[in-house]
Amino acid sequence: MxxxxxxxxxxxxxxxxxxxxxxxxxxxxxxxxxxxxxxxxxxxxxxxxxxxxxxxxxxxxxxxxxxxxxxxxxxxxxxxxVPLLTNQDIEQIIYLRKTIEYELTKRAVERMKPAVSEELSRIDAALDGAISTGNVGLYLERNYQFHAVLYAQAEAPIMAGVVDRLWLRFGPSLRVVCGRFGTQSLPDRHKDLLAALGGRDSEAAARAIVLDIEQGMDQIAAVIDAEN
Missing domain, CATH: 1.10.10.10 (Winged helix-like DNA-binding domain superfamily/Winged helix DNA-binding domain)
Known part of the structure; x- marks a missing residue:
């Protein structure tokens, strides 16, 4: 073949x-x-x-x-x-994500090009459509794409590579969350981030990412607690 x-x-x-x-x-x-x-x-x-x-x-x-x-x-x-996550795993992933993705977001905003900002808005619109129709697969793909495009602007490939591996760790569990609660209940602080982008406010954008991380990972932790 x-x-x-x-x-x-x-x-x-x-x-x-x-x-x-x-x-x-x-x-x-x-x-x-x-x-x-x-x-x-x-x-x-x-x-x-x-x-x-x-x-x-x-x-x-x-x-x-x-x-x-x-x-x-x-x-x-x-x-x-595929790994089964524990509460200790989640704790470490949250710490690393909040630390690294916060920094990646700040760097990305400082280097953001208008064309990329427009692309992020288009991805977020597709993400909204996936949420409204309950399309879990499309939601997961567009959510990942939004973060990946954002972090690519940071021009920090070592940190971005670490984050990509972290996403591989919790991706399967996020799918379980979608199945358990539905897409309507999923966190989305992307609008806050896009607003911060418009004002070139890197600190506000980074805070929005941290809130996005906390809400999503808390839902994963809740599912793990319920299954144990």
Whole structure:
């Protein structure tokens, strides 16, 4: 089977091949990030090979990378699963998110370009549509996209990379929250952030992100408490 795709070369307009292992990694990453794999769900190389119509070698490499990211955990006996979060995990994730995403937001506002600000407004409008229609998958995708586009403006790839791994940790649990409470109950401080962007107020924007984090993670903590 041929898993090689091509993507545009930003330097010259030609297409460059995307390795099979990278394609598989990105597909599995999205499934975990947006909760298509549930907390505690076991995965196998054979099962993923069949589901993704991919070879065993790229699937094995993708699993290895996702274990390194913390998105999957090795259980021994060749068993791998999506992590189950504990209250201690949530406490650490909240601390790291509030600390790093606060700083990323401040830096992003200081470097914000008008075109990116407009893009964030468009993403937020799509996010509102997902909330109003109860489209959980679209909500999760657009919520992640909003934060990713914002943080990319900070020009701080090390911090942004840490945050991306944190999102992989709690993404499956956020999907559970959506299923439990529905999209209407989900927090959204993006309007506050966009208003702060309009005024170039980096401190107000960072505070809005912190509130967004606290409300969302508190809901995840509530679900974990209810299940224990």
């Amino acid at each position: 041929n898993m090689v795709k091509k993507t545009a070369d930003p330097a010259g307009g030609n297409t460059v091949p995307v390795p099979a292992h990278e394609q598989v990694y990105q597909k599995l990453k999205a499934q975990i990030l947006f909760g298509e794999m549930a907390p505690g769900q076991a995965v196998t190389i054979q099962g993923l090979t069949a589901a993704l119509d991919a070879g065993m070698t790229p699937v094995r490499e993708a699993i290895r990378r996702l274990i390194s990211d913390g998105a999957l955990v090795f259980q021994g006996n060749r068993r791998v699963s």
